[in-house]
Amino acid sequence: MRKPIIAGNWKMFKHLSDAVEFVEAVKSSIPNKEKVDSVICAPALFLPTLVEQAKGSNLAIGAQTMHFEKEGAFTGEVSPSQLSDIAVSYVVLGHSERREYYNETDAAVNKKTQAAFEYNLTPIVCVGETLEEREAGNTVAKVAGQVRAALEGLSTEQVKQTVIAYEPIWAIGTGKTATAEDANEVCGAVRATVQEIAGPDAAAAIRIQYGGSVKPENIVELLSMEHIDGALVGGASLQSDSYLRLLEAGANA
Numbered sequence: 225m226r227k228p229i230i231a232g233n234w235k236m237f238k239h240l241s242d243a244v245e246f247v248e249a250v251k252s253s254i255p256n257k258e259k260v261d262s263v264i265c266a267p268a269l270f271l272p273t274l275v276e277q278a279k280g281s282n283l284a285i286g287a288q289t290m291h292f293e294k295e296g297a298f299t300g301e302v303s304p305s306q307l308s309d310i311a312v313s314y315v316v317l318g319h320s321e322r323r324e325y326y327n328e329t330d331a332a333v334n335k336k337t338q339a340a341f342e343y344n345l346t347p348i349v350c351v352g353e354t355l356e357e358r359e360a361g362n363t364v365a366k367v368a369g370q371v372r373a374a375l376e377g378l379s380t381e382q383v384k385q386t387v388i389a390y391e392p393i394w395a396i397g398t399g400k401t402a403t404a405e406d407a408n409e410v411c412g413a414v415r416a417t418v419q420e421i422a423g424p425d426a427a428a429a430i431r432i433q434y435g436g437s438v439k440p441e442n443i444v445e446l447l448s449m450e451h452i453d454g455a456l457v458g459g460a461s462l463q464s465d466s467y468l469r470l471l472e473a474g475a476n477a
């Protein structure tokens with residue numbers, strides 16, 4: 225059985241003092257690591273403080289993006305080596321907001337995924353279709369193409385350790401969740417794509433999250449689905465009580 229992974233993506237919300245208060249409130253109540261991987265992906269500015277604060281607890285801290293180069297003249301960017309140096313453990317790559325507003329291409333996502341492994345970070349690679357693509361019946365083609373591009377050149381072992389987050393773009397921050405059955409169908413297509421690229425062992429091991437208006441009220445049903453191994457959560461991860469309820473659902477899935 226695959227261990228569930230619940231990751232909060234705070235996007236560009238909170239000030240440092242709110243973030244510290246949140247981690248203080250949750251850190252002693254995070255479920256055992258053997259039952260669920262619990263992650264908060266925070267703004268880059270907060271990472272050193274939160275990593276220190278979460279040390280010794282079951283909470284892991286992740287970044288929301290990074291460059292693929294180790295270092296260089298890339299004003300405003302954060303490198304994989306810098307994240308690794310401060311002991312960040314996860315990084316979200318190819319979020320639809322990065323793809324849409326910052327022109328993050330499939331090729332860049334692939335370079336970043338490879339760089340994540342080079343620097344000991346676990347990549348959470350986001351894929352998903354727009355409403356137009358869904359209505360045109362192109363969901364699986366779009367998502368499978370993004371998965372193939374992101375995983376190109378990775379070893380089977382690296383594919384097994386990658387986390388894929390399936391996030392239909394029309395469900396992000398809109399309150400519209402895909403039905404658990406629809407989400408499971410696309411996550412199943414992601415797994416089938418992984419099997420084509422990296423074989424059955426990798427397909428059985430890779431963890432696939434659903435994201436898009438996940439909240440304590442709908443997470444149990446989503447996690448009961450065969451191919452859904454966790455959730456990438458925006459809005460509902462911002463409040464400590466709601467975040468802990470999501471983790472509880474993960475621990476009991």
Ligand SMILES: O=C[C@H](O)COP(=O)(O)O
Pocket residue numbers: 233319391395396397398399435436437438456457458459460
């Ligand atoms: O990364 C998280 C997703 O974009 C989902 O955001 P949301 O839970 O606010 O819909």
